[in-house]
Amino acid sequence: MAPVEVREGLEPEAEAEERRDRPAHHSAERFEGEHKGQLALGLLADDEGGLVGAAADGGGHVLVEHVLAQMFAELRPGVVEREVNAQVESRLRQLGASSGHPLILFGENAANPHGQPSLRELRRGDIVCADLSACLDGYWGDLTRCATVGPSSEWANEAWRLVHDAQLAAIDACRPGVAAREVDAAQRSLVESRPDLGACLHGAGHAIGLAVHEPPFLVPRTETPLEEGMIFTIEPGIYQAGTGGIRLEDDVLVTASGPEILSSHAVDLVELES
Numbered sequence: 001m002a003p004v005e006v007r008e009g010l011e012p013e014a015e016a017e018e019r020r021d022r023p024a025h026h027s028a029e030r031f032e033g034e035h036k037g038q039l040a041l042g043l044l045a046d047d048e049g050g051l052v053g054a055a056a057d058g059g060g061h062v063l064v065e066h067v068l069a070q071m072f073a074e075l076r077p078g079v080v081e082r083e084v085n086a087q088v089e090s091r092l093r094q095l096g097a098s099s100g101h102p103l104i105l106f107g108e109n110a111a112n113p114h115g116q117p118s119l120r121e122l123r124r125g126d127i128v129c130a131d132l133s134a135c136l137d138g139y140w141g142d143l144t145r146c147a148t149v150g151p152s153s154e155w156a157n158e159a160w161r162l163v164h165d166a167q168l169a170a171i172d173a174c175r176p177g178v179a180a181r182e183v184d185a186a187q188r189s190l191v192e193s194r195p196d197l198g199a200c201l202h203g204a205g206h207a208i209g210l211a212v213h214e215p216p217f218l219v220p221r222t223e224t225p226l227e228e229g230m231i232f233t234i235e236p237g238i239y240q241a242g243t244g245g246i247r248l249e250d251d252v253l254v255t256a257s258g259p260e261i262l263s264s265h266a267v268d269l270v271e272l273e274s
Contacts, residue, residue, distance in 0.1 A: 060097065060134040060141030061251060065265040067091050068132050071104070072147055075272050077122050081106050085117040088132065097134040101212065104130045110146075110244040113201055113237055124150050124274040127244030129237075133212050140212045142233045143263055144249030150274030159197045159238050159246040160269045166190040166236040167248045167267075170204045170218070174232060174252050174259040180222035187236040188220075198240035205233035208251060230254045231262070 071088055085102045092100030105115050106122050110129035122128070126149045133142040148156050166187035173186040184204040191200040203219035208231055216224035218232060226232075232254070237247030248267065253260040 060136040060139060061143070061262050062141075063092060063095050063097055063134045063136055064132040064141050064143045065263055067095070067134075068130060068143060068145060068265065071130065072128075072145075072270050072272065075122060075128065075147070075149075077124055077149060077274060079122050081109065081117040081120050081122075084122075092132070092134045097136055098138075099135040101133045102131070104128065104132075105245075107244055108242050111198075111239045111241050113239060113245060113247065122149060125153070127156055127246065128272070129245050129247055131247065131249065135212070138210060140208050140210075141263070142208055142212065142235075142249060142251055143265060144235055144247045145265065145267075145270065146246050146248070147270035147272050149272045152269055152271065155197065155240065155243060156246065156269065158194075159240070162190060162194055162197060163236050163238055163246045163248050164267065167234055167250070170234045170236060171250070171252055171259050171261065174226060174234065174254050176226055176228045176254060176256060178226050180216045180218050180224045180226065181220050183226070183232070183234075184218045184220055184222075187234075191236055191238050194238070198238040198243075198245070200237075201239050202235075202237065205235045205249070207231065208233050226254050228254055228256050 067088060070091070071084070075084070081104065085104050088102040088104065089100045092102070103115075104117065105112070106120055106128055107126040109115050109118060109120055110127050128147040128149065129144065130146070131142075131144040133140060146160065152160075169190060170183050170187040173183045187204045188200055203217060206217045207214040216222050218234075230253075232252050233249055234252050235247055235249035237245055239245035250267075251262045253262055
């Protein structure tokens with residue numbers, strides 16, 4: 001397969017370049033002390049009261065987990081990419097997000113990690129790559145999971161297992177003093193070992209906090225050492241043109257004792273009703 005350009009996590013290059021020299025704002029401080037999320041309580045049904053309290057304590061993480069699970073439960077063949085993305089963004093805002101950026105792509109469209117939702121309808125056999133980010137009370141959460149419509153194909157199973165292993169390796173590398181490039185290398189060595197399954201089109205992730213994309217970026221040329229209290233997205237992926245893409249993403253806190261995964265959403269390849 002022809003060489004591909006290394007991207008800055010999943011951030012467009014121009015924006016990545018603009019942010020590269022800015023100071024990072026990510027910090028574990030957002031999980032300490034009194035933290036009140038400004039949720040639109042009047043819009044929430046009684047059975048979502050638990051979500052309100054949890055979201056107030058956990059920033060955007062709980063919101064994206066809740067909305068992602070709800071979306072997967074409702075997806076059926078025939079729904080339109082663009083409409084699903086609009087509905088998910090609306091739902092994030094209804095639950096209190098000041099901003100929400102869903103990127104949910106179907107089938108072959110998911111082979112482009114920087115793609116845009118289209119009028120494509122969901123079909124049996126499709127891969128669904130669902131990337132949701134949201135800002136709650138000034139702090140961002142980001143989560144990506146994948147699903148198949150009906151039983152998963154051999155390609156989907158193998159690609160998912162490879163990406164899952166790559167994510168575990170990159171998460172384990174998220175320790176104080178480790179260079180950002182080494183976190184990327186941990187996942188890249190695995191993803192690039194299977195060119196038959198697809199291509200590695202971006203880095204391992206990026207810092208996240210007051211902005212959804214913050215430096216340092218987890219890419220081959222970044223020597224910046226990780227520091228305790230930094231939070232990163234860890235989001236390896238593999239992409240095969242004409243078939244689709246598999247990506248897994250969680251937000252990870254760097255601590256003195258090792259990495260702490262901030263999301264609690266199950267890490268599996270979801271099978272949707274077909």
